[in-house]
Amino acid sequence: MRKSIATVSVSGTLIEKLEAIAAAGFDGVEIFENDLLACSMPPEEIRARAADLGLTIDLYQPFRDFESVPDDLLARNLRRAEHKFQLMERLGTDLLLVCSNVSPGAIGDDDLAAAQLRTLAERAAEHGIRIAYEALAWGRHVNEYLHAWRVVQLADHPGLGTCLDSFHILSRGSDPIGIEAIPGEKIFFLQLADAPLLAMDVLQWSRHYRCFPGQGNFDVAGLVRHTLNAGYAGPLSLEVFNDHFRQADTRRTARDGMRSLIALEAELKGATRPPVPSGFAFAELADTGALGEVLSALGFVRTGGHPTKPVELWEQGGARLLLNATGAAPALVALGLESPDPAGAVKHAESLLSPVLPRERAPREARLDAIAAPDGTQIFFCDDSWLSDFAPDPDGRAGGEITGIDHVALTQPWHYFDEAELFYRSVLGLRPQGSLELPDPYGLLRSKAMSARDGAVRMVVNIAQVGAGDIPWQHVALACDGVLAVARRLRAEHPGLLLPIPGNYYDDLQARYEVDPELRRLGVLYDRDEDGGEFLHLYTVTVGRVFFELVQRIGGYDGYGAANAPIRLAVQHSGDN
Amino acid sequence: MRKSIATVSVSGTLIEKLEAIAAAGFDGVEIFENDLLACSMPPEEIRARAADLGLTIDLYQPFRDFESVPDDLLARNLRRAEHKFQLMERLGTDLLLVCSNVSPGAIGDDDLAAAQLRTLAERAAEHGIRIAYEALAWGRHVNEYLHAWRVVQLADHPGLGTCLDSFHILSRGSDPIGIEAIPGEKIFFLQLADAPLLAMDVLQWSRHYRCFPGQGNFDVAGLVRHTLNAGYAGPLSLEVFNDHFRQADTRRTARDGMRSLIALEAELKGATRPPVPSGFAFAELADTGALGEVLSALGFVRTGGHPTKPVELWEQGGARLLLNATGAAPALVALGLESPDPAGAVKHAESLLSPVLPRERAPREARLDAIAAPDGTQIFFCDDSWLSDFAPDPDGRAGGEITGIDHVALTQPWHYFDEAELFYRSVLGLRPQGSLELPDPYGLLRSKAMSARDGAVRMVVNIAQVGAGDIPWQHVALACDGVLAVARRLRAEHPGLLLPIPGNYYDDLQARYEVDPELRRLGVLYDRDEDGGEFLHLYTVTVGRVFFELVQRIGGYDGYGAANAPIRLAVQHSGDN
Known part of the structure; x- marks a missing residue:
């Protein structure tokens, strides 16, 4: 037409x-x-x-x-x-x-x-x-x-x-x-x-x-x-x-x-849906050394290095993070999405006017095509072959509490928020889960969650206008089997790594629910949905633009702990961290 | 209480x-x-x-x-x-x-x-x-x-x-x-x-x-x-x-x-209204020379100089402009408002938490107290004594077409728009005339007009978010008995001084009204209100942050030609000027 x-x-x-x-x-x-x-x-x-x-x-x-x-x-x-x-x-x-x-x-x-x-x-x-x-x-x-x-x-x-x-x-x-x-x-x-x-x-x-x-x-x-x-x-x-x-x-x-x-x-035309990603293959972060320390503390192990680039693979459970030491300040720069049909996904993205990024490729490298997300993050569609780029490390993959990437949160200039929704919906085939407004001490944050395949891929897009500028924070949320156990270890061994949570938050939590008093001691946040599903989560301090969240979903909880986000934002702004 | x-x-x-x-x-x-x-x-x-x-x-x-x-x-x-x-x-x-x-x-x-x-x-x-x-x-x-x-x-x-x-x-x-x-x-x-x-x-x-x-x-x-x-x-x-x-x-x-x-x-408490200003005493503009040329072209004459400061008085009819050659880029820096009770006006402003500005004063200078408007513009309350600061010039006041200052338009960061309304309402005693939204090629402009004493003092406060920044333009609108006559002279003698107006605007004007075809030739804009009141106006090009408007109100027209503002904004952005 x-x-x-x-x-x-x-x-x-x-x-x-x-x-x-x-x-x-x-x-x-x-x-x-x-x-x-x-x-x-x-x-x-x-x-x-x-x-x-x-x-x-x-x-x-x-x-x-x-x-x-x-x-x-x-x-x-x-x-x-x-x-x-x-x-x-x-x-x-x-x-x-x-x-x-x-x-x-x-x-x-x-x-x-x-x-x-x-x-x-x-x-x-x-x-x-x-x-x-x-x-x-x-x-x-x-x-x-x-x-x-x-x-x-x-x-x-x-x-x-x-x-x-x-x-x-x-x-x-x-x-x-x-x-x-x-x-x-x-x-x-x-x-x-x-x-x-x-x-x-x-x-x-x-x-x-x-x-x-x-x-x-x-x-x-x-x-x-x-x-x-x-x-x-x-x-x-x-x-x-x-x-x-x-x-x-x-x-x-x-x-x-x-x-x-x-x-x-x-x-x-009743076109079939795009090749919907089935999971996160990896998240790639620019690093100057500090993020490696955070990953070590979280129990990640360096399991491989790229033969020709200053890129390291860090793994724990099914969570794979690439640290890219190209000298840029710590930030999330790329996402790898597992795709049943990587070439088809790129072709689909191209048909929707998403620019396919030019990419240098060494003769031995796996073929990975990337497109640019609206915020500039590179998105790769991959099958398993990308792992062959990394020389295997004898220590192998660590089996810690972290099991995979739960979701990734990106930020977006406010006048491109609608564009982001359409991009993730049409290009990646994610389904919108709803939109929220969250007060920040110095502005208002709008947040939109999108997911695919029953939560196998979850993305959160945030926009925030705070004073003259935007909040630049991005984060990678890591799924975890026992957030309390990790928190116990981290509070003992790495004081200062986790974001402190105000005691007043726990007074209120205690007024609303009868929760384990250990949450307060460990600085773990808690949410409950209407069906009794529960969410335990905690945050690391921010390094460059990036922080990590550890999340544990119990009983089918499908949200993101939005009720706790204003607490997190206030602490992040307060300089307590 | x-x-x-x-x-x-x-x-x-x-x-x-x-x-x-x-x-x-x-x-x-x-x-x-x-x-x-x-x-x-x-x-x-x-x-x-x-x-x-x-x-x-x-x-x-x-x-x-x-x-x-x-x-x-x-x-x-x-x-x-x-x-x-x-x-x-x-x-x-x-x-x-x-x-x-x-x-x-x-x-x-x-x-x-x-x-x-x-x-x-x-x-x-x-x-x-x-x-x-x-x-x-x-x-x-x-x-x-x-x-x-x-x-x-x-x-x-x-x-x-x-x-x-x-x-x-x-x-x-x-x-x-x-x-x-x-x-x-x-x-x-x-x-x-x-x-x-x-x-x-x-x-x-x-x-x-x-x-x-x-x-x-x-x-x-x-x-x-x-x-x-x-x-x-x-x-x-x-x-x-x-x-x-x-x-x-x-x-x-x-x-x-x-x-x-x-x-x-x-x-x-039924307090009496504040000492409402009765007119504009002057507008003071920082200048590096270019504004003096514009004023000359508009028919203003330099009629005095401050004895100790690099400030000149330029006059035409009842319009008095001060050019301040302190080296700052061209901008409107201060307004003098004629007040029946300058001391009372300052006291009133002070009671409403408006900061009274510290001011150096030479022994012979007239006493003028200034407060800061929300955008930082200094506001002076004056009787006639301020003129005695300026050594009279033998050429005296020129009698051109311009008769006075019609209104002054200031800009405001968008999150202080409400503050500005309250300030002008409560501190200066102006009455709001209404609020408008005007499309700009690169954003949206919100505009609020306020006036006192049947239009003897008129202020327009604009906010505009355009891309990442705000439109910084300010302008002084000069009341004029014969806008067409001025336009004729300026187009002939000072080509390039007036903002060019697109022919398409006049095609549309002609479709709506039967207007003098000379408007098109001279680039004069036109508006008509519901009661048949008419408004003729034109703009100079912008110098630094400032431009001038010449306006002629006919038959009780009480507006500001808002319908024409998007045309003006588009031309100002287009670089045609």
């Missing part, structure tokens, strides 16, 4: 927008009037620039408050429309979006609306222009898509059709199945936006929270399916507004939008 | 909060439980620290989901409460806030709620503790303040009273007059928050948009008046949550809160 996007959906000047939209692979654009007004190029030059970039101009929008008005205002509105028709001819586009009137002066009379829209369509036809009439969710009288369609039917002009917008339909809770009652050729345009479910005024919701399909909670694919069933053959066109992309990189947002449409199209 | 604030209302660790709250002059605090849990100090030390700082601990909060529960849960909740009573004894506070139950499992039975709260009050009394029961606006069954009061009446225990919270009452649209029906001694506590009027879920509204009294749209003073009429004698205590202060400086937020309570108290 042809893919289009409204210029209002990305940041920048009109020309920057067109270039980014073309670079992301879109076929066409909707020109949003305000973008044009602020552009120093005359319409003819904008038309030529779009054509040079291979973009068609599919729609000009919006034309507001036209219909259902008294006669004198109609004359003024028709005069206004004539100006726009002339502009559209210069711009080389033949479809004008007319939004249902929101003015308090609009008259609630479908016959009047239809007659006036018919007049508009007649005038438009003289310029070879067609009119797509859309019900805004907050339209004064017409605010349901089937109502707009009734008005279009009443007007009965070949140059007048309707425009559907998934936000306006789904935000009102309207059932999109009614779309199938509209003849496909009378659906002149289809605009797509998703949104998180929020209880707020629909206009504010639309202006500040629209996102690309797959980033919110609407069933956009279902709505598109009904529209295709009706016989619609026009483009799928994105139209979003929110506070994030306005500050984000234009090309990155355009690519994010295109990824959303590609994933949507794949869903419509 | 005693003034208190909940620790949750400012950023930082608990100890940082207490220090900032004490420094701002509060008498007491509400300790918010999460702040305590994350604090490494035991309660006894927190108590001692507060006492050292001269703060009483007026309340411990919140205790949630206690009442209206089945028997087995009641036993658990009483056990939980016992732990909190012990904690409160260690902390040295005797009042516990109990919020109405929000749990879906709560039972809608006032007699049950009352009986259980009575039991709680009996247990609390054994520890010398009293219970303040509050209706949360989203409580499961009890969500109106008079309902909470009925439950308290039913329970009939001297240690049980009610807590009123202006947000919970006013957000539901409840009439606060009913407060007068509650005996004052049964109102155990009064929490104050304001909020902008927003159509959204009340829980989200409360969590993200509460602000200090005077920063929103609620009649908080009216509610307090009813509470005092009822006989309430406890503290006025602030409790706000929003996304701004979390990232803001702790001490600054505490001072902002105190300013809000001082202004509220003054309003309650």
